[in-house]
Amino acid sequence: xxxxxxxxxxxxxxxxxxxxxxxxxxxxxxxxxxxxxxxxxxxxxxxxxxxxxxxxxxxxxxxxxxxxxxxxxxxxxxxxxxxxxxxxxxxxxxxxxxxxxxxxxxxxxxxxxxxxxxxxxxxxxxxxxxxxxxxxxxxxxxxxxxxxxxxxxxxxxxxxxxxxxxxxxxxxxxxxxxxxxxxxxxxxxxxxxxxxxxxxxxxxxxxxxxxxxxxxxxxxxxxxxxxxxxx
Amino acid sequence: xxxxxxxxxxxxxxxxxxxxxxxxxxxxxxxxxxxxxxxxxxxxxxxxxxxxxxxxxxxxxxxxxxxxxxxxxxxxxxxxxxxxxxxxxxxxxxxxxxxxxxxxxxxxxxxxxxxxxxxxxxxxxxxxxxxxxxxxxxxxxxxxxxxxxxxxxxxxxxxxxxxxxxxxxxxxxxxxxxxxxxxxxxxxxxxxxxxxxxxxxxx
Numbered sequence: 390x391x392x393x394x395x396x397x398x399x400x401x402x403x404x405x406x407x408x409x410x411x412x413x414x415x416x417x418x419x420x421x422x423x424x425x426x427x428x429x430x431x432x433x434x435x436x437x438x439x440x441x442x443x444x445x446x447x448x449x450x451x452x453x454x455x456x457x458x459x460x461x462x463x464x465x466x467x468x469x470x471x472x473x474x475x476x477x478x479x480x481x482x483x484x485x486x487x488x489x490x491x492x493x494x495x496x497x498x499x500x501x502x503x504x505x506x507x508x509x510x511x512x513x514x515x516x517x518x519x520x521x522x523x524x525x526x527x528x529x530x531x532x533x534x535x536x537x538x539x540x541x542x543x544x545x546x547x548x549x550x551x552x553x554x555x556x557x558x559x560x561x562x563x564x565x566x567x568x569x570x571x572x573x574x575x576x577x578x579x580x581x582x583x584x585x586x587x588x589x590x591x592x593x594x595x596x597x598x599x600x601x602x603x604x605x606x607x608x609x610x611x612x613x614x615x616x617x618x619x620x
Numbered sequence: 621x622x623x624x625x626x627x628x629x630x631x632x633x634x635x636x637x638x639x640x641x642x643x644x645x646x647x648x649x650x651x652x653x654x655x656x657x658x659x660x661x662x663x664x665x666x667x668x669x670x671x672x673x674x675x676x677x678x679x680x681x682x683x684x685x686x687x688x689x690x691x692x693x694x695x696x697x698x699x700x701x702x703x704x705x706x707x708x709x710x711x712x713x714x715x716x717x718x719x720x721x722x723x724x725x726x727x728x729x730x731x732x733x734x735x736x737x738x739x740x741x742x743x744x745x746x747x748x749x750x751x752x753x754x755x756x757x758x759x760x761x762x763x764x765x766x767x768x769x770x771x772x773x774x775x776x777x778x779x780x781x782x783x784x785x786x787x788x789x790x791x792x793x794x795x796x797x798x799x800x801x802x803x804x805x806x807x808x809x810x811x812x813x814x815x816x817x818x819x820x821x822x823x
Contacts, residue, residue: 401803406810414782416759421678423670424688428663431695435659548703600704
């Protein structure tokens, strides 16, 4: 039965309900004191998180050509194309910008595995141990001919409005930025002219709207583990 | 620090400091400081609002320990999303939504608490009369066990409306639910609480 199918007295507390609820609730209004160390714990956790974010990236470590994990099972060497494009293009009218069309294109570029040949030649170096491709580049493109600035804001940059500013190319109103994202689910939105939040009309919407911002979701596939056979 | 009487004789403050300098920073100032990189400023916000929202978290989750964990998570997530707080002057209300969501998520995952005996209303009235100053505790525990048995949405509506004493408009802003739905939930919460008390009286 829908809420609206019932009469008011059945769908809202009456005086008796209020009186009863007051007897139950009054003792429950006693204050509950939080842990006095809560603030310190939160700040400590945030500082630790910041330190982890500023740690050297796994790509930099792999560039030293140190193997990270031993191959658990031999597998044929896989050669990747240098980039692998997955293109999703959607066009939708953008409310408030009558003259602008909104396009969001996400290109997932899988990073090149250090040491792997890309033109069909077999690498002269000894076969590599199992490596994990960790570089995931995602390119966001936003078209808005009348915008003065466009920022990409999401959980991957702490919803920092100034962290990723899209660059406008040419005079056609095409804004773009490439960001490095770890595998997994990410929420994001575009901030146009520093004041208007725009979700990606062609991406799934975030179901968590508790922050009051309509955002979108991009899911970055986990990098594939590549390995080459031992000789 | 020398104490100097102010002209009205009623307030003393260190020499050279104005009333404005003594006032604690407002939420907007703290939010701006945090966004500028001052993590310690966030500690001040946590202190301020943990005291505000601890009671709600305990009523929703039933224990201080669970409430402490959820508040920690809520504050951590709020920091990560602080850039999306569109009006720093209303940081408290923005944070409240996050706390409510975290409590709802945790309470839903946990499922129903083990049912415990709740005395009928007459016995509760005797408890209230007999409790000493430090021990409205026993009565609170009994009532907490009763609301623990409510479905999460009804519990949330009951606590926000009757314990936190919010208006339906405020509840709607925080929960995202419509006012009609919230009234229905509080109505059902009251009906269910009566059933819980009668069931235990009859048991």
